[in-house]
Amino acid sequence: MSGPQSGAAQKPAAIRFALGLNLQQYVVYFGFLAIFLFFAITLGDNGFLSVRNLSNIVLQTAPATILAIGLVFVLTAGEIDLSFGSIVAMSALAAAVVMNEYGMTAGILAGMATGIVAGALNGAVVAFVRLPSFLVTLATMGLFAGIARSMTNLRSIPVLDLDFAGFFGSGSFLGIPSLIWWTVMAVAIGHFIYRETRFGAHVMATGDNPRAASVSGIKVARIRLYVLTLSGGLAGLAGLLYAGRLQAAKYTLGESDLMTVIAAVIVGGTLLHGGKGTIIGALIGSLMMGMLNNGLILMGLSVSDQMIVRGLIILAAVAVSLREKAR
Amino acid sequence: MSSQKPVLSLKDIQKHFGAVTAIENFSLDIHPGEIVALVGDNGAGKSTLIKIISGVYAPSSGTITIEDETVSMASAEIARSHGIEVVYQDLALADQQSVYMNMFLGREITNRFGLLDRKTMIAETQKLVDELDVRIPSPHATIRDLSGGQRQGVAIARATRWAKKVILLDEPTAALGVAETAKVEEIVESLKARNIGVLIISHSLDQVFRLADRICVLRRGQQIGIRETAKTDKNEIIGMITGLQQQDAA
Amino acid sequence: MLIKGLLKTGLIAGIMMTSALAHAQTVGPNGETATPSAEITLSDAEFASLKEKGLKAALLWHTSSDFINAVSAGATDEFAKAGVSIAVTTDAGFDAARQRSDIETALTAEPDVILALPLDPVTSAAAFREAVANDTKLVFLSNLPSDYKHGSDYAAIVTDDLFQMGKQAADALAKDIGEKGKVGWIFHDATYYVTNQRDNAFKTTIEKDYPGIEIVAEQGITDPARAEELASAMLLQHPDLDGIYVTWAEPADGVLAALRASGNKHTKIVTLDLSEPVALDMVRGGNVTAIVADKAYELGRAMAATGLKALLGEETPAFIVAPALTVEKANVLDGWKESLNREAPESVIKTLN
Numbered sequence: 036m037s038g039p040q041s042g043a044a045q046k047p048a049a050i051r052f053a054l055g056l057n058l059q060q061y062v063v064y065f066g067f068l069a070i071f072l073f074f075a076i077t078l079g080d081n082g083f084l085s086v087r088n089l090s091n092i093v094l095q096t097a098p099a100t101i102l103a104i105g106l107v108f109v110l111t112a113g114e115i116d117l118s119f120g121s122i123v124a125m126s127a128l129a130a131a132v133v134m135n136e137y138g139m140t141a142g143i144l145a146g147m148a149t150g151i152v153a154g155a156l157n158g159a160v161v162a163f164v165r166l167p168s169f170l171v172t173l174a175t176m177g178l179f180a181g182i183a184r185s186m187t188n189l190r191s192i193p194v195l196d197l198d199f200a201g202f203f204g205s206g207s208f209l210g211i212p213s214l215i216w217w218t219v220m221a222v223a224i225g226h227f228i229y230r231e232t233r234f235g236a237h238v239m240a241t242g243d244n245p246r247a248a249s250v251s252g253i254k255v256a257r258i259r260l261y262v263l264t265l266s267g268g269l270a271g272l273a274g275l276l277y278a279g280r281l282q283a284a285k286y287t288l289g290e291s292d293l294m295t296v297i298a299a300v301i302v303g304g305t306l307l308h309g310g311k312g313t314i315i316g317a318l319i320g321s322l323m324m325g326m327l328n329n330g331l332i333l334m335g336l337s338v339s340d341q342m343i344v345r346g347l348i349i350l351a352a353v354a355v356s357l358r359e360k361a362r
Numbered sequence: 363m364s365s366q367k368p369v370l371s372l373k374d375i376q377k378h379f380g381a382v383t384a385i386e387n388f389s390l391d392i393h394p395g396e397i398v399a400l401v402g403d404n405g406a407g408k409s410t411l412i413k414i415i416s417g418v419y420a421p422s423s424g425t426i427t428i429e430d431e432t433v434s435m436a437s438a439e440i441a442r443s444h445g446i447e448v449v450y451q452d453l454a455l456a457d458q459q460s461v462y463m464n465m466f467l468g469r470e471i472t473n474r475f476g477l478l479d480r481k482t483m484i485a486e487t488q489k490l491v492d493e494l495d496v497r498i499p500s501p502h503a504t505i506r507d508l509s510g511g512q513r514q515g516v517a518i519a520r521a522t523r524w525a526k527k528v529i530l531l532d533e534p535t536a537a538l539g540v541a542e543t544a545k546v547e548e549i550v551e552s553l554k555a556r557n558i559g560v561l562i563i564s565h566s567l568d569q570v571f572r573l574a575d576r577i578c579v580l581r582r583g584q585q586i587g588i589r590e591t592a593k594t595d596k597n598e599i600i601g602m603i604t605g606l607q608q609q610d611a612a
Numbered sequence: 613m614l615i616k617g618l619l620k621t622g623l624i625a626g627i628m629m630t631s632a633l634a635h636a637q638t639v640g641p642n643g644e645t646a647t648p649s650a651e652i653t654l655s656d657a658e659f660a661s662l663k664e665k666g667l668k669a670a671l672l673w674h675t676s677s678d679f680i681n682a683v684s685a686g687a688t689d690e691f692a693k694a695g696v697s698i699a700v701t702t703d704a705g706f707d708a709a710r711q712r713s714d715i716e717t718a719l720t721a722e723p724d725v726i727l728a729l730p731l732d733p734v735t736s737a738a739a740f741r742e743a744v745a746n747d748t749k750l751v752f753l754s755n756l757p758s759d760y761k762h763g764s765d766y767a768a769i770v771t772d773d774l775f776q777m778g779k780q781a782a783d784a785l786a787k788d789i790g791e792k793g794k795v796g797w798i799f800h801d802a803t804y805y806v807t808n809q810r811d812n813a814f815k816t817t818i819e820k821d822y823p824g825i826e827i828v829a830e831q832g833i834t835d836p837a838r839a840e841e842l843a844s845a846m847l848l849q850h851p852d853l854d855g856i857y858v859t860w861a862e863p864a865d866g867v868l869a870a871l872r873a874s875g876n877k878h879t880k881i882v883t884l885d886l887s888e889p890v891a892l893d894m895v896r897g898g899n900v901t902a903i904v905a906d907k908a909y910e911l912g913r914a915m916a917a918t919g920l921k922a923l924l925g926e927e928t929p930a931f932i933v934a935p936a937l938t939v940e941k942a943n944v945l946d947g948w949k950e951s952l953n954r955e956a957p958e959s960v961i962k963t964l965n
Binding site: 231236252310 | 438439442448450452454455456457458459467468469470472476477478
Binding site: 081082083085087088091094095098190191192193200204205277280281282283285287288289290291325328329332333335336337338339341 | 673676698699701702703705708709710712713714716718721722731734737738739758
């Protein structure tokens, strides 16, 4: 008796389901495409479409994209990380200082370790002391920023190792800039872990319904520790990319990324309250932010006008993508 | 039925919280393919009992035996590993996830590379919902898009997928309409054929009389008695619940 | 607010002055002598010769502020005379990485000249390299990227005459109190180039040029919000102070509050940077005797003029300073116009009339 009946019930629902999913996921792509076309038409003569400019957009957004990947995991698990910008600065400075003293490998390890340890600290307090991540990372945002400032007494540290600068910043491999390689690798691995592993599934379940996850045998505290550690580690990587790109490290690095990255992730289709997200969407969201910055500057707008237009577009994009989801 | 060995046997279970006694001397056998209802007023100790059987609370004294093996249910995981599944009152489903991911929540199937084997999980889900006649649009459907009855169906199907011995149902139809209740009851009935023992908590005596083979009554932590459904009536059960009828001699 | 007050002139770490101990003038990063901005002018013929070319400029700032608006206005007006359009304007929000992106994006628009404030010498060194490689003319405000060479890498640095600002504050206060008496010195207690140079220039000038004036109280300040209590304490210990120097306008508000609270009409105040409440006290005949400001509009004009000269292939001086401006009650309306290229605030105008 189940066959024909459930089959009949299945069809329209399946269509509805397919449409719903698609609309929701395509919002960011439509937005991206619309903005791209707008700039392509209005700024075609101003070099917007040149390969160099388009590649610049990807290069410029590489650190934000990598931070966004971490944030997708964190938000999906029902947590938030406000401290990653400060971790970027600490990691970049640690890498630069250690590298100038002990060489490139030691510098890379120092940068990554700083990020991972800082993230693990966030995670441990959230998971085991059971404080809300919003408050924990609000506090550590200031704490880490203070540490970054005191590390070198506000001085900027030059990165003297040109191999490092090439590997993480201005170099290229097989004719493709290294920052694009980093972006592609991070997105591919992040997407894969998010979608194809039990860890990814457990992150979603934890953010969706922690009690359900817990009674189903998922160690939710451990998941919270892991996602915040991951976010710290990726902030460490972003710090290395900044240091490579600027051939210098400074305590202000990453400071202004918080809002851009959150906007990129939300516009990309990750739920603010957990349970569902997308790494590819976050990539598109991040590129969209970069493209907006780039295009609005090239339009010759004044700085205030750039901010107004960017704010309005982000507002519209977030409104559309959230409404679509609240359906 | 009683000729078979019980799949779950509780003997002299007691539970104290400090000076408060929540459960006093509770004993019950559940046989394969049998549905036993647990009834009693609010605060009678039903939920405590469910938590003891599912490993959330450890009993203060008494033994739990599963097919001749005395076990200590130190955690929910151990209870699950012994083949006991619970369908919670609030469902414990992850709303944003698909039916099939919920079916395998925390126990996802992976392939030899350690990656999620979606194909197998989807196929198994489809097979199970067909067998139990849980009418959902597709294993891909998101829980959030389903009705209350469909969700309860998924929750029971999940328990069925994993329960080798016993399913505990905590108020499975409390939030459902008439038609959906009937559908869920149908699904619960069908569990009998799978030789699984079912312990159901329900406030609806009508439902209890429709579904259960035996009825166990609790009042203020005390086990008032167990009746075979065929040999009792509502008046007697109500009397036991309200205290008009005294406890059976132990 | 601290940032707004301080960083308006940018992070001038790259520019060295001769030590404040040795009484001297502002000199460039490699000891270049300062060329007054007034000397950087183009003839009508020079403007005309550029007009046909349809040149483009980019303004790459570190932040948005009153000061930057005035600099931009000065530059835009000067560029307009040579038919140069402003293709791109950016604000890096003090973010070194953002500045790097801004430069790349700006280069897409292929500007012929860039006016920019490099955030700091170290982080901006790699960032501006691409512009150098593109042969875009670079005119920097206040800061110089590390190891950049005048002529081949950049056209000039233009900056405030920081030493003059401190010195003119000292001169104005000395004049008002008759070159004798006791004064207090409220300085910015942090390692910060702009304020340190200005504060020390005040102190040095008083010590060297005005033997009749003695600095009897010194008080460091980091948080402008605490200015009132610090000033109250200073006045309690030295009730007979003839004047107080305050490192910038925002803490001067607090010092004024302390003076008003104690009914003190005797002690004179000088401070730096134009601000509405301080100017209002001055025009009302209160304690404020003078405000020393920089000429932001002139700074912008000089930057643009330097860029134009570089485009003409002319030699440009490496280091150019825009003069400081002492604003008193008598010249407050003109002073505002000259410094920030806009009318003085309405409250100030009303009080004057």
